[in-house]
Amino acid sequence: MASSLISRSHHIDFDSVFRFDDAEIVQMFESLVTTGLMEFLGCPAIFHESALIEFFANGSVRDGMVVSTIGGIAVEIRESVFAETFGLPTEGLTDLSEVPRNLLSDAQSFFSASEKEVSTLCLKKEIKMQYRLLSDILAKSLFVKAGSFDVVTRDRFLLMTTITFDVKVNWGNLLFGVLKEMVTPDSRQAKGYAIQICVLLKNIPGLELGESKAFPAPRILNEKTVHRIVSVNENVGVEEVGEAPRAKKTPVKKTMSKKRQAASEAEVAPVIKKKRSTKGKPAVARRISLDKQVEDTTVGGTVDKVSHVPVQVAPLLDDVDMIIRQVISESTDLSSHKMDQGDKPVDETDIGDDFDEWLDSSFPVFDSRVDEPVVASNQS
Secondary structure, X not given: OHHHHHHOOOEEOHHHHOOOOOHHHHHHHHHHHHHOOHHHHOOOOEEOHHHHHHHXXXXXXXXXXXXXXXXXXXXXXXXXXXXXXXXXXXXXXXXXHHOOHHHHHHHHHHOEOOOOOOOOOEEHHHEOHHHHHHHHHHHHHHOOOOOXXXXXXXXXXXXXXXXXXXXXXXXXXXXXXXXXXXXXXXXXXXXXXXXXXXXXXXXXXXXXXXXXXXXOHHXXXXXXXXXHHHHHXXXXXXXXXXXXXXXXXXXXXXXXXXXXXXXXXXXXXXXXXXXXXOOOOOHHHHHHHHHHHHHOOOOOOEOOOOOOOOOEHXXXXXXXXXXXXXXXXXXXXXXXXXXXXXXXXXXXXXXXXXXXXXXXXXXXXXXXXXXXXXXXXXXX
16 A cells, blocks of 8 residues: 555655756745745655554544544544644635636646646646646645546646645635544545655654654655656657557568468369379389388398288398489489379379378389389489
């Protein structure tokens, strides 16, 4: 929970931001001091995580006070104590609808980043840089709003008008009302004020707050972070600071086997199977038939399974060499697409769609050729 309390808060290092090199932005921070918000926004940037978690877990509103228990000790925070602790004004407007109309009209021109007046409900990019910062401080640090802050709401516009034109506002009452909403069960108010609550808890006698932690540096508005915020806001809409476009994925070309490819092509245009002859069978089939014979040969004996080839081992090995040469010769002829079966080349289309079926049906043909005389090659 403590992380969410911090993520919705901004602490201001006033000494640092006063050194910023933009006079208009410095003037905006000076207006916060004049309004009476300096001690609330710039109190020591330390918080106690365990105490905060217990404070909100047990917190509620009773008789106009914020009450809770931490470590068994009762905690009561009154509005007057709240305002006095941070030096908040307790006199002035509590109803924003009472902001003078003429000042509101002046603010519509004064806040505008262009020559055109802005509406009291406008986009943040339509107003000047210093008022974009002011809008964020009001939303995050004072009224602890969750969500996007791209739009300046009417209530926020009215508060910016009171700060800029030095209209008295009862900030003690307004901000204590926000704290009461934070501890109200089922309230939609986001929880925050991490640093400010810890300052209040330190003033309660006998209360142990546990280990303290420094407020995260990125959540502190100082000269450096303000400069970064200004740089980003000035480039809103520019491609370099916007979200990078997603890279287009290069389509991957899927490969398929020749068998599957042949089946796909058959769906488009049926392939007419050619009548096969026993001439010039593919070399792979010859090689399988040859391997079958070699596997059935035992050293120092005769061929057992191929009973119709009763030859000795030595002559068989000589024949094997000649058969291999013949197979290589025929393979070379096939790779060069020599013409056979009339004018048609012998290629993979002779096999048909199912190579396994073709191979099974071809074994009897190759087995029957075992008794054929071996033609010796002239090559040495």
